[in-house]
Amino acid sequence: MLDFIIIDSTLWLKLIIISLASLITFYFLKIWNSYQFFKKRGIKTPVYRFFWGNNLELTSNSNYSDVILNWTKTYGKTYGYYEGHQPIIVTSDLEIIQEVFLKQSSNFSGRKKQILNRNDDAPDHMLFSASRSRWKTMRNIMNPTFSSAKLKELAPLLIKCTDRMNEIMIKKTETSISISEYFKRFTMDSIWNCAFGIDTDIQKNVKNEYFDRCEAMFTFLAKPKLLDFLLSYLHEFQPFVLEFLTLMQKVMSNLIDFSRINPSVWFVNHVFEIVETRKKQTFRKKDYLQLLLDAESDSQDKIVDDYIGNSFEKKANSSLKIKRTLMLFMFAGYETTSTTLTYASFILANYQEEQQKMYELIKFEFNSEEDINPESVQKIEYLDWFIKEVLRIYPIVNAAVGRRCTKSTLVKGIDIPEDTVIMVDVMSLHFDPELWGPVDPNEFYPPRHEVKRNPLAFMAFGNGPRNCIGMKFAMLELKIALCKLLLNVEFFPSSNTPKNLELTEIFVRRPKSAFEILIKRRINP
Numbered sequence: 001m002l003d004f005i006i007i008d009s010t011l012w013l014k015l016i017i018i019s020l021a022s023l024i025t026f027y028f029l030k031i032w033n034s035y036q037f038f039k040k041r042g043i044k045t046p047v048y049r050f051f052w053g054n055n056l057e058l059t060s061n062s063n064y065s066d067v068i069l070n071w072t073k074t075y076g077k078t079y080g081y082y083e084g085h086q087p088i089i090v091t092s093d094l095e096i097i098q099e100v101f102l103k104q105s106s107n108f109s110g111r112k113k114q115i116l117n118r119n120d121d122a123p124d125h126m127l128f129s130a131s132r133s134r135w136k137t138m139r140n141i142m143n144p145t146f147s148s149a150k151l152k153e154l155a156p157l158l159i160k161c162t163d164r165m166n167e168i169m170i171k172k173t174e175t176s177i178s179i180s181e182y183f184k185r186f187t188m189d190s191i192w193n194c195a196f197g198i199d200t201d202i203q204k205n206v207k208n209e210y211f212d213r214c215e216a217m218f219t220f221l222a223k224p225k226l227l228d229f230l231l232s233y234l235h236e237f238q239p240f241v242l243e244f245l246t247l248m249q250k251v252m253s254n255l256i257d258f259s260r261i262n263p264s265v266w267f268v269n270h271v272f273e274i275v276e277t278r279k280k281q282t283f284r285k286k287d288y289l290q291l292l293l294d295a296e297s298d299s300q301d302k303i304v305d306d307y308i309g310n311s312f313e314k315k316a317n318s319s320l321k322i323k324r325t326l327m328l329f330m331f332a333g334y335e336t337t338s339t340t341l342t343y344a345s346f347i348l349a350n351y352q353e354e355q356q357k358m359y360e361l362i363k364f365e366f367n368s369e370e371d372i373n374p375e376s377v378q379k380i381e382y383l384d385w386f387i388k389e390v391l392r393i394y395p396i397v398n399a400a401v402g403r404r405c406t407k408s409t410l411v412k413g414i415d416i417p418e419d420t421v422i423m424v425d426v427m428s429l430h431f432d433p434e435l436w437g438p439v440d441p442n443e444f445y446p447p448r449h450e451v452k453r454n455p456l457a458f459m460a461f462g463n464g465p466r467n468c469i470g471m472k473f474a475m476l477e478l479k480i481a482l483c484k485l486l487l488n489v490e491f492f493p494s495s496n497t498p499k500n501l502e503l504t505e506i507f508v509r510r511p512k513s514a515f516e517i518l519i520k521r522r523i524n525p
């Protein structure tokens with residue numbers, strides 16, 4: 001009897017070893033097969049290593065866009081690289097971009113999965129990470145809430161926050177200040193006010209829980225983590241790992257205070273509370289949360305079409321979606337807009353003639369600051385060109401400008417299987433003399449935007465039906481802020497202002513270190 005068990009257990013052991021060996025062999029064959037992706041299609045790639053792909057080069061340089069730009073110079077407008085063994089196509093070919101972002105946008109309704117993105121059909125995607133019919137449904141509901149007419153309703157709050165920033169800047173005159181800190185506080189103040197209807201006093205009160213907690217969250221999110229590192233090599237296990245972690249978090253939430261480990265938990269809980277409280281209130285506020293609540297009641301039981309032609313009935317916008325959309329306002333709108341203002345101040349300080357020109361145009365348009373509103377700021381065309389030129393030279397979220405194929409297709413003769421990611425090399429487009437000449441694209445020259453260019457040449461807000469939904473809001477905020485600031489203060493380089501900016505990029509492309517700008521009160525404003 002005992003003999004039988006021993007024989008049996010060794011047999012089991014053998015079976016387990018054989019199964020494991022087969023699984024590992026199968027996995028290695030799968031990896032090997034992934035590396036045939038570009039060979040089969042005749043697409044060039046930088047030299048990659050088995051298993052690591054091109055990750056080492058990407059991670060050793062903290063500037064994704066520069067690596068991509070350099071590869072484009074060597075391998076041409078369309079090439080591929082491997083993240084671990086996941087093939088990524090990179091392109092700055094306008095015909096391919098047109099196919100992917102515009103003509104065939106319905107076959108490319110996904111984004112490159114970020115490490116912490118769950119499966120496409122998980123219920124908790126925000127607009128940014130959603131794909132297929134979920135994305136389309138969300139976007140259809142959200143588009144009207146970002147229309148110019150709706151944004152006008154948010155303008156008084158935006159102007160209130162800009163006035164606060166102005167007041168503070170005026171007090172700082174003749175001082176050299178770490179400018180990004182002020183723009184961060186201004187942008188966060190605007191988001192808490194405009195999106196959530198909460199007046200947080202972030203700008204005046206330096207010790208402020210809202211600011212500190214959100215900053216801690218962004219710092220936490222930007223920090224490279226071991227899990228991200230591991231999953232970038234084992235990307236096919238990502239959905240299982242995430243489902244497991246989500247389940248664990250649910251199970252353990254009564255035992256562990258996750259807000260101590262992950263600062264985002266405070267933010268998520270707080271947003272949930274704000275929405276629940278507001279739903280119980282009877283008065284109407286003029287903020288983005290109200291616009292979403294109105295959109296929710298308008299969209300009850302709408303018929304929506306999914307991408308494969310099915311129509312289904314759905315209560316298209318749930319309370320959960322409202323909470324996630326509000327959170328996205330902070331995630332997508334905070335660092336992008338504050339970093340743009342930081343870049344703009346750097347340009348203004350270093351290009352005095354641009355600053356003078358902008359001031360004169362603004363002064364000419366407005367008799368007093370009270371004339372500054374969402375319509376009047378649109379009249380200064382040069383202001384629009386100035387901001388676009390800042391973002392052409394310093395595009396901020398290049399790693400977002402890409403699409404994931406959600407239905408296998410052909411693009412300019414290349415067969416693209418489902419789940420393939422196509423990224424745009426934004427820097428190559430933004431600095432292409434053929435697209436932006438005759439004035440050298442390396443020069444800061446706003447009037448180049450007067451000439452009609454190929455719309456795909458400017459990718460700071462992406463393009464097509466899935467471009468940045470917050471673009472109008474961001475442009476309005478930037479315009480109001482710059483008009484008010486330039487009427488009141490002047491920007492000068494200080495001894496702590498660099499001549500050239502060194503940049504770093506963990507999703508957001510920003511100055512590597514904070515720099516100072518000298519602020520002077522404008523005489524006879």
Ligand code: HEM
Pocket residue numbers: 127128129139328329332333334336337340391396397398400401402459460461462463464465466467468469470471473474
């Ligand atoms: C200067 C400021 C901003 C810049 C440079 C910027 C840039 C971008 C870019 C490049 C994308 C990807 C577009 C694409 O894939 O084609 C994007 C998407 C997005 N942005 Fe912005 N953004 C800014 C401000 C904002 C603000 C204020 C919001 C507020 C809600 C916002 C919300 C979003 C959302 C929700 C998406 C995803 C849209 C979708 O997938 O349908 N952004 N942004």
